[in-house]
Amino acid sequence: xxxxLYMLRCIDLAQKAGGRVRLNPNVGAVLVHNxxxxxxxxxxxxxxxxxxxxxxxxxxxxxxHLIADSTLYVSLEPCNIHGKTxxxxxxxxxxxxxxxxxxxEDPNPRMAGSSLSFxxxxxxxxxxxxxxxxxxxLIQPFKVNILNNRPFITIKFAQSKDFFMSKExxxxxxSNRFSKIWSHQLRSENHGILIGSNTAVIDNPxxxxxxxxxxxxxxxxIDRKNSVPDESTLLTDSLPTLMINETPRKNLKEHKxxxxxxxxxxxxxxxxxxxxxxxxxxxxxxxxxxxxxLDNKLWDQAMIINTxxxxxxxxxxxxxxxxxxxxxxxxxxxxxxxxxxxx
Ligand SMILES: NC(=O)C1=CN([C@@H]2O[C@H](COP(=O)(O)OP(=O)(O)OC[C@H]3O[C@@H](n4cnc5c(N)ncnc54)[C@H](OP(=O)(O)O)[C@@H]3O)[C@@H](O)[C@H]2O)C=CC1
Ligand SMILES: Nc1c(N[C@@H]2O[C@H](COP(=O)(O)O)[C@@H](O)[C@H]2O)[nH]c(=O)[nH]c1=O
Ligand SMILES: [Zn+2]
Numbered sequence: 001x002x003x004x005l006y007m008l009r010c011i012d013l014a015q016k017a018g019g020r021v022r023l024n025p026n027v028g029a030v031l032v033h034n035x036x037x038x039x040x041x042x043x044x045x046x047x048x049x050x051x052x053x054x055x056x057x058x059x060x061x062x063x064x065h066l067i068a069d070s071t072l073y074v075s076l077e078p079c080n081i082h083g084k085t086x087x088x089x090x091x092x093x094x095x096x097x098x099x100x101x102x103x104x105e106d107p108n109p110r111m112a113g114s115s116l117s118f119x120x121x122x123x124x125x126x127x128x129x130x131x132x133x134x135x136x137x138l139i140q141p142f143k144v145n146i147l148n149n150r151p152f153i154t155i156k157f158a159q160s161k162d163f164f165m166s167k168e169x170x171x172x173x174x175s176n177r178f179s180k181i182w183s184h185q186l187r188s189e190n191h192g193i194l195i196g197s198n199t200a201v202i203d204n205p206x207x208x209x210x211x212x213x214x215x216x217x218x219x220x221x222i223d224r225k226n227s228v229p230d231e232s233t234l235l236t237d238s239l240p241t242l243m244i245n246e247t248p249r250k251n252l253k254e255h256k257x258x259x260x261x262x263x264x265x266x267x268x269x270x271x272x273x274x275x276x277x278x279x280x281x282x283x284x285x286x287x288x289x290x291x292x293x294l295d296n297k298l299w300d301q302a303m304i305i306n307t308x309x310x311x312x313x314x315x316x317x318x319x320x321x322x323x324x325x326x327x328x329x330x331x332x333x334x335x336x337x338x339x340x341x342x343x
Pocket of ligand 3: 050051052078079080086087088089
């Protein structure tokens, strides 16, 4: 059996759900009998059946009798606790599956390998850590959620060749049309997008996903002094916006919300996670806002669109120090992904 090949298929399947899993991990599963895939599935949406359930349910009626003699591949340790769905460890035992191959352990302290020892004690033969780092990468947002009680944070901005984010006081479009589609795809994969008041005042942005399939994230604007005009797009369109201020704003329209408190980024983030189910957050800018997240070490990855434009002067872009994880060339733009390996 080629363990790595089937685990790569689990990873492919898991990725299909993107951010639809919300606060859950992305997980894929494949059921293999005599080197033939007889079932596969993935966790498709928050609260929905787990990957193992979908893989077992996908087996054709004429192959059901092969399940007990098959190997189950799962990118993440099967659950052994009653969450929104019954435990998958019990499903494995119920189906009499005797061989299990797992990508990585569940970082949830309530699990952390415990279901693997439980299944082993019941006679299931277990192989672990197949494509481990790839499987761990898949569940990175979940790991941050569960261990830090906050969203997985992606800092995203475009910069000129001479490292400016914008001209002073005016909206300055730097990146190309391909990057725009890419950034709307990023919006579709995240549950929240956050900006500072200057960006809202100067750009009057929509911050919606208009160019890719899927939903738009919740727009969040830090506006302590209520300086964003009532007429701005964020406050007048029909989509949800959450304003963060120190005194309440009057006459908020339908779908608009506000949290009034003395701003503390850690508290804001844990409230976004717990009260708004934001598992993945884009911090879009501007430079001041991004700087605050960097100063507080509240970020997980940065996605920087490096463009060909030269501005000469303007708002200096933030200096991101981390580990280069990937490069994507979109015509004249180069998008770098940098992970925060220091926190
Ligand atoms: N190239 C790109 O990708 C992007 C460029 N931009 C550009 O950036 C420019 C604006 O950037 P910049 O001037 O740096 O301003 P910001 O948009 O970052 O807004 C700064 C303001 O936000 C509030 N704020 C945000 N975070 C905090 C915090 N942690 N604590 C306290 N207050 C906070 C404060 O206002 P208050 O006191 O009112 O709360 C602060 O003055 C615009 O020209 C825009 O076009 C913007 C986004 C992306
Ligand atoms: N200038 C700049 C960006 N700016 C960001 O995009 C926002 C506008 O979003 P929208 O109104 O939805 O189109 C703007 O307020 C700022 O947050 N983004 C980029 O990908 N590249 C760019 O060059
Ligand atoms: Zn499960």
